[in-house]
Amino acid sequence: MLEGLIEGLVTAFTFTNILMVIGGVLIGTFIGMLPGLGPMSIIAIMIPVAISIGDPSTALILLAGVYYGAIFGGSTSSILINAPGVASTVATSFDGYPLARQGKAGKALTVAAVSSFAGGTIGAVLLMIFAPMLATVALLFHSTEYFALMVVGLSAIAAFAGTGQVSKAIMMTILGLMLGTVGEAALFPAPRFTFGVQDLQSGLSFITLAMAMFALPEAIYLVLDPNRSKTGSGGTSEIKDLRITKAEAKEIAPVVGRQSLQGFFIGVLPGAGATIASFLGYAVERNIARKEDRDKFGKGALKGLAAPESANNAACTGSFVPLLTLGIPGSGTTAILLGALIALNVSPGPRLMVDNPNIFWSVIISMYLGNLVLLILNLPLIPYIAKILAVPRNYLIPFILFFTMMGAYIGQNNATELLLLVGLGVAATILRFANFPLAPALIGFILGRMLEDNFARSMQLYDGIGFVWERPMTTGLLFLAIVLVILPSWRARLARIRARGIADGD
Amino acid sequence: MKKTTFGRRAILAAAAALMVSGGPALAGSHQVLDQIHFLIPGGAGGGWDGTARGTGEALTNAGIIGSATYENMSGGGGGKAIGYLIENAESNYDTLMVNSTPIVIRALTGVISQNFRDLTMVAGTIGDYAALVVGKDSPINSMDDLLAAYRANPSEVSIGGGSVPGGMDHLVAAMVMQAAGEDPTAVKYVAYDAGGMAMAGLLSGEIAALSTGFSEAVALAEAGEVKIIGVTSDERIDAAPDVPTMKEQGIDMDFVNWRGFFAAPGLPAEKLAAYQEALTAMYDTPEWEEVRARNGWVNIHNSGDDFVAFLENQEGIIKDLMIKLGFL
Numbered sequence: 001m002l003e004g005l006i007e008g009l010v011t012a013f014t015f016t017n018i019l020m021v022i023g024g025v026l027i028g029t030f031i032g033m034l035p036g037l038g039p040m041s042i043i044a045i046m047i048p049v050a051i052s053i054g055d056p057s058t059a060l061i062l063l064a065g066v067y068y069g070a071i072f073g074g075s076t077s078s079i080l081i082n083a084p085g086v087a088s089t090v091a092t093s094f095d096g097y098p099l100a101r102q103g104k105a106g107k108a109l110t111v112a113a114v115s116s117f118a119g120g121t122i123g124a125v126l127l128m129i130f131a132p133m134l135a136t137v138a139l140l141f142h143s144t145e146y147f148a149l150m151v152v153g154l155s156a157i158a159a160f161a162g163t164g165q166v167s168k169a170i171m172m173t174i175l176g177l178m179l180g181t182v183g184e185a186a187l188f189p190a191p192r193f194t195f196g197v198q199d200l201q202s203g204l205s206f207i208t209l210a211m212a213m214f215a216l217p218e219a220i221y222l223v224l225d226p227n228r229s230k231t232g233s234g235g236t237s238e239i240k241d242l243r244i245t246k247a248e249a250k251e252i253a254p255v256v257g258r259q260s261l262q263g264f265f266i267g268v269l270p271g272a273g274a275t276i277a278s279f280l281g282y283a284v285e286r287n288i289a290r291k292e293d294r295d296k297f298g299k300g301a302l303k304g305l306a307a308p309e310s311a312n313n314a315a316c317t318g319s320f321v322p323l324l325t326l327g328i329p330g331s332g333t334t335a336i337l338l339g340a341l342i343a344l345n346v347s348p349g350p351r352l353m354v355d356n357p358n359i360f361w362s363v364i365i366s367m368y369l370g371n372l373v374l375l376i377l378n379l380p381l382i383p384y385i386a387k388i389l390a391v392p393r394n395y396l397i398p399f400i401l402f403f404t405m406m407g408a409y410i411g412q413n414n415a416t417e418l419l420l421l422v423g424l425g426v427a428a429t430i431l432r433f434a435n436f437p438l439a440p441a442l443i444g445f446i447l448g449r450m451l452e453d454n455f456a457r458s459m460q461l462y463d464g465i466g467f468v469w470e471r472p473m474t475t476g477l478l479f480l481a482i483v484l485v486i487l488p489s490w491r492a493r494l495a496r497i498r499a500r501g502i503a504d505g506d
Numbered sequence: 507m508k509k510t511t512f513g514r515r516a517i518l519a520a521a522a523a524l525m526v527s528g529g530p531a532l533a534g535s536h537q538v539l540d541q542i543h544f545l546i547p548g549g550a551g552g553g554w555d556g557t558a559r560g561t562g563e564a565l566t567n568a569g570i571i572g573s574a575t576y577e578n579m580s581g582g583g584g585g586k587a588i589g590y591l592i593e594n595a596e597s598n599y600d601t602l603m604v605n606s607t608p609i610v611i612r613a614l615t616g617v618i619s620q621n622f623r624d625l626t627m628v629a630g631t632i633g634d635y636a637a638l639v640v641g642k643d644s645p646i647n648s649m650d651d652l653l654a655a656y657r658a659n660p661s662e663v664s665i666g667g668g669s670v671p672g673g674m675d676h677l678v679a680a681m682v683m684q685a686a687g688e689d690p691t692a693v694k695y696v697a698y699d700a701g702g703m704a705m706a707g708l709l710s711g712e713i714a715a716l717s718t719g720f721s722e723a724v725a726l727a728e729a730g731e732v733k734i735i736g737v738t739s740d741e742r743i744d745a746a747p748d749v750p751t752m753k754e755q756g757i758d759m760d761f762v763n764w765r766g767f768f769a770a771p772g773l774p775a776e777k778l779a780a781y782q783e784a785l786t787a788m789y790d791t792p793e794w795e796e797v798r799a800r801n802g803w804v805n806i807h808n809s810g811d812d813f814v815a816f817l818e819n820q821e822g823i824i825k826d827l828m829i830k831l832g833f834l
Binding site: 198350 | 555577583585586664670671694703725729802
């Protein structure tokens, strides 16, 4: 192993490869900032370039750089304009956008950058030490456990079920789950809820729904908000300020540590990935936070921003475990990476470490370098990027609308997406004014399809619902989900009773 | 070592790759067409996308066509692009649309409202065979073993695949079981939403066997992770001479997941001939060989009437099977 590691070091630190890392993360970050161009499409664009390079290590280093650069950049639009361009940055917007609205955009971007850096780096360390052993862990999860994991992920909606909002949050979750059933499901050959519209056959696209649910209502809200201030959208002096106080650093450090670990292990599972990792990270951190911290979640908590950001970057790194050690792509993005590797005559799998140790190790080592480059590159740029929000709103809002429209159109090249975007956006805006939380709908939509697929598959494999108690790990995960939903309200109730008890007792 | 010298080459190669759609190259055979516009019914990075761009790259680099442009038009499982090509036929005589086996299946199930007969069939160019695969620790080593296990306990032997029930992977599994004398409707087919997920399901042990594309399984088979117990080609494949065919194991069936090109209806005969000439000329060029080898494609060339006959034959087989399976 040590020999391979040294060879990897030598490979990773050649001039070309360092250049590739820097180039890859630069391209990834900047294109990733545009909503609609997620890591998958950026990597697809870069593949011909990577293949023409010819050397598999260099090509993979470039593509891996693009990958985590894009995840890194994706959080920018979530934070600044509430437009999550990829599913794994939806949770980032839960607290990132409120922070930006409070005029703390610079701080939010800094927390996101530092958390991403930590997540990516811790992920790379874990990948280096444990990758060969983790190959078996990746295969421990069957469809039944994936189903249970999605249920745990759904418990993230509890964060939006604040005072008096429980029924609204549940309604919106169900709406999201229903929207997720539009089109053809993996397990049923017949299209559902398409009303004969051909463009709905493959379902609503994530990006269109995310723009319609998050970015568009926010932009319209900025225009229509009856209480809006006449000047810009926040205190302009603070926007660029990226300082994190010592107390704040102390507050988020344990969150980042925990979520980097948890995110990495969720990323290792081929059917879960960065999106699930970010939702779970958010849900878990909210539930273990103290009462006063928990109430801040969803309203601009630094913890609520740090958790999904470290989790999704660690999960990206984790997803290289099944790719490199088993040759199984766990997501659309790693499937494209696998295609590129095969095109370069490298077959990932258990023999990769033996046959091509320099590829295996140089990619991992390049990840450290890449994450460092991302941090160094992003920190000085944050004041300038955050300044976007200081733009007067009569320029800012058209700008947001333009990016929203472009995001929905660009991935599919399909003008119908624009009609869907506007229709859904109007509906979402009405819901927004009626004080319905929109995040549960998007979570329901994202998790719904995977939830249904894995549930139906489990039912088929176990001839019924028996898997819920026949597989201990499934039972355990479902129990965890119940705890995550019940615990907060139970604790609140307990606190109320105790408070009343003291009052009555005297 | 190679690595130290390749900086400049890499940049040149990258530049060359970006200029694919540039002017005609000097080398190669004579130019047949000025320009082809490739219509891709799916998004960037998919199988259709790779086929169209790879073919365009080989044709331009070999100097057979002047330039190639590409357009991704996803939606409706490919139906949107087909509808577009039919509705705007006359302005699209310069367009070739890439497609594959699912056009036959989705037209039968009604996902796509038109079928291949509504288009001008140009040629099938490449293909992939299907394969049945088991995990490396599985006691099953051949189709006989699989069938014996299935006959002993049908509900325990589930076959997974990366397509919907009634989709390609399911149909292949059903075809194999039918040819082996079993009831194709009794097979427990477990659907996953992508080939990679289905492969993870096989390795994790939740399904007994996997129906998948041969090219998707061959790398893992070489790595010793899975065993390919049967491939749907007529003869053994050069890339994996140890893998037995279904036919030699007494299961009389074959299946090709083809990919090929279609043009707008009412295409002038001379234009069709030019397309077919260009594609035929492509096979002998080193540029095509490079693209083909890089992607691991198998040359399966069916031009003109052969392509029509091939599609009609495949449609007949799939239709009979789908009626039997209760999807039609």
